[in-house]
Amino acid sequence: MDDQTVDKKINILIVDDEALIRDNLASLLERSGFKVAVAVDGQDALTKLSHTGADLIVLDVIMPRMDGRETLRQLRQNRNWVPVILLTQVGDAAERAMALEEGADDYLNKPFDTHELIARIKTVLRRTQAGQPPLTASQRLGSGELVLDRSARRAFLSDKELTFTPKAVTLLEYLMTHPDELITRERLLDAVWGWDYPVGGRAVDTRIAEIRKLLADDPSQPRYIETVPGQGYRFVGEVVRLV
Amino acid sequence: MKIRWEWIAPFFPTLLAMIIVTVLDAVGIIDFSSSIHDPGTLIILTGLILTIIASSILLSQEAVRQMRVTSLRQAQQDYDGERSRFLRRLDHELKNPLTGIKLAVANLVTIEDPEARETIRDNIHLQVMRMSRIVTDLRKIADLSTQKLEESAVNLEDLLGDVYAQVHEETPANERDLQLNLPEPPQGLPNIMGDQDLLLVAIYNLLNNALKYTRAGDTVALRAYAQDETVVIEVTDTGIGISSADLPYIWDELYRSERVRDIPGSGIGLALVKLIIERHGGEIEVQSQIDQGTTVRVCLPAMLVADPVTRLVQSVSNS
Known part of the structure; x- marks a missing residue:
C-alpha cells in the first residue's frame, strides 16, 4: 500500500479504557477500510487529536481520568466539530439524552452490533460537512413551521406550543437531528427507548402517530415524517439551525 | 451482661418515695406507721404505682423492639436467601454460554474445515447474544425500579x-x-x-x-x-x-x-x-x-x- 492510499483513508480515533474492546474494534474498522488510532481515555484522546487530528471519534462514556462526556464537552467548547459517536450504556435514558444534548453526532448502546457501528460511522461521515457544527450543537432547530427547542424540551408549530409527551419530544429530536436518513424502528427503539422488545415496533409507531397528529402531518404526503414501508421512518423536512 | 439504665430507672419513683418518707419521718414531719391511711404509705404506694406503670411501658416497648428485630432479621434472611438464589441462578445462566464459548474457541484452534469453523463462529455469536440479553434485561430491571414513569x-x-x-x-x-x-x-x-x-x-x-x-x-x-x-x-x-x-x-x-x-x-x-x-x-x-x-x-x-x-x-x- 503506498502512502497516498493511506492518506486518503478516513482517520478514526477509538477512545475506550478497555483494551480488549479497543484492539478488536481497531482491527475490525481497519478491515473495513479505515485508518485507526486508539486512545485509552479522554485526556489521551485530546492529546492525540491535537497532534494528528481525526475524521471521526468513537468515544466511550465511562472511562477513568477523563470520561467521554467531559471529553465531548471540551471538544465542543473549543469549537471542534469533529464527528463523535458515543458508546453509551443500555437502559440509561439520562445518558442517551445527554449524548445528543452535548453535541454527539450519534450514539450506540453497549453491547452494540459491529455492523451497526460501521453503518453509523458511514452515515455520520456522509451527513457532516468538514468544519461545520452538527445539528446536535444547536439548541433550537426548525423545519418549516415547526420549531424544536431542545434545551427546554418544547416544540412549536406556527408559534403555537405542542403538548408532546417527553418520549415523543426525544423521538422528534432524534429524527430532526438525523434528517433525510432512513432510521429503522429497531434503531429508534435502541436510541430513544433503550430497549428492543419485539413489541417495540408498535411503541415506535404509536409515538410517531402522536407526533404526526399534532403536526397535522399527512403520512401519504408528509411534510415532516415519511414512513418507509417495512423499514422505518425518515425526517423529510429541511432542518435549519435557529441558534 | 451489661447493666442497662432503662431497666433500673422504673425503680426510681419507689426509691425516691422511700427516701422522702424516711427523711420526713426522721425530721418529724410525719410519723410513719405503715397504716394504709398514713401519708407515708400513700407516698410509697404512689412510687410503687409509678414503678409498675414505667415497667409495663418499658416491657411493652421492649417487646415491640424484639418483634421489630426479629422481623428485620427475618427480612434480612429472606433478602440474603433471595440474593444468594439470584446469584446462583446468574452463575448458572452465564456459565452455560461461557462454557459453550470456551469449547468453541478451543475447537477453533484445531479445526480447519471452513464450514465447521463457520458453524463454531455462529455458535459463539449465539452464546454472546444470549449473554447480552441477560445483562441488558437485568439492567432494565435495575433501571425500572428507580426511573420515573412517563405517565x-x-x-x-x-x-x-x-x-x-x-x-x-x-x-x-x-x-x-x-x-x-x-x-x-x-x-x-x-x-x-x-x-x-x-x-x-x-x-x-x-x-x-x-x-x-x-x-x-x-x-x-x-x-x-x-x-x-x-x-x-x-x-x-x-x-x-x-x-x-x-x-x-x-x-x-x-x-x-x-x-x-x-x-x-x-x-x-x-x-x-x-x-x-x-x-x-x-x-x-x-x-x-x-x-x-x-x-x-x-x-x-x-x-x-x-x-x-x-x-x-x-x-x-x-x-
Whole structure:
C-alpha cells in the first residue's frame, strides 16, 4: 500500500479504557477500510487529536481520568466539530439524552452490533460537512413551521406550543437531528427507548402517530415524517439551525 | 451482661418515695406507721404505682423492639436467601454460554474445515447474544425500579388490541386458539394512568409467556373488565401449568423451573412484568394447575371516570 492510499483513508480515533474492546474494534474498522488510532481515555484522546487530528471519534462514556462526556464537552467548547459517536450504556435514558444534548453526532448502546457501528460511522461521515457544527450543537432547530427547542424540551408549530409527551419530544429530536436518513424502528427503539422488545415496533409507531397528529402531518404526503414501508421512518423536512 | 439504665430507672419513683418518707419521718414531719391511711404509705404506694406503670411501658416497648428485630432479621434472611438464589441462578445462566464459548474457541484452534469453523463462529455469536440479553434485561430491571414513569392516560382497549395483534402476527396459524375478550360498548374499559410503553411490554410478556407454555391446540385468552375502581386484565391458558413448588418463585429474576428447561427463556420476563405492574400501583397474582393451565390476573387502578353526561359529550366531540 503506498502512502497516498493511506492518506486518503478516513482517520478514526477509538477512545475506550478497555483494551480488549479497543484492539478488536481497531482491527475490525481497519478491515473495513479505515485508518485507526486508539486512545485509552479522554485526556489521551485530546492529546492525540491535537497532534494528528481525526475524521471521526468513537468515544466511550465511562472511562477513568477523563470520561467521554467531559471529553465531548471540551471538544465542543473549543469549537471542534469533529464527528463523535458515543458508546453509551443500555437502559440509561439520562445518558442517551445527554449524548445528543452535548453535541454527539450519534450514539450506540453497549453491547452494540459491529455492523451497526460501521453503518453509523458511514452515515455520520456522509451527513457532516468538514468544519461545520452538527445539528446536535444547536439548541433550537426548525423545519418549516415547526420549531424544536431542545434545551427546554418544547416544540412549536406556527408559534403555537405542542403538548408532546417527553418520549415523543426525544423521538422528534432524534429524527430532526438525523434528517433525510432512513432510521429503522429497531434503531429508534435502541436510541430513544433503550430497549428492543419485539413489541417495540408498535411503541415506535404509536409515538410517531402522536407526533404526526399534532403536526397535522399527512403520512401519504408528509411534510415532516415519511414512513418507509417495512423499514422505518425518515425526517423529510429541511432542518435549519435557529441558534 | 451489661447493666442497662432503662431497666433500673422504673425503680426510681419507689426509691425516691422511700427516701422522702424516711427523711420526713426522721425530721418529724410525719410519723410513719405503715397504716394504709398514713401519708407515708400513700407516698410509697404512689412510687410503687409509678414503678409498675414505667415497667409495663418499658416491657411493652421492649417487646415491640424484639418483634421489630426479629422481623428485620427475618427480612434480612429472606433478602440474603433471595440474593444468594439470584446469584446462583446468574452463575448458572452465564456459565452455560461461557462454557459453550470456551469449547468453541478451543475447537477453533484445531479445526480447519471452513464450514465447521463457520458453524463454531455462529455458535459463539449465539452464546454472546444470549449473554447480552441477560445483562441488558437485568439492567432494565435495575433501571425500572428507580426511573420515573412517563405517565399519561392510557387507553387500554387500544393497548390490549395492539398487543393481541402483535402476538397474533407472531403465532403460526392454527397452532393456538388466541382469543381477545373486551367489554362491548357502551361499558368499555376505563383509562388508566400509566407508562404506555411499559404496560405494552408487561401485557406482551404475559401473553407471550402463555403462548410459550402451551401446546398446539391449546387456548390462550386475553380478557379485561372493569371492577369497582380497578381494571382487571387476565391472561388465561390451557397449557402445561405451573407446579405448586414453582409458584412462589416465578416472579424472581432468572428463575426457571426444571420442567421448562427445554423451552427457551431467560427467566426475566415475569420479574419485569411484576415490577411494571407494581410501579403502576397494581397487583398481580397467578393461579395454576399442572396440565390444566394458568391464569395470571393483573389489577390496575382505573382513572376516575367522568359522569355519564360528560362521557357522552366527550364521545360526541371525539366522533
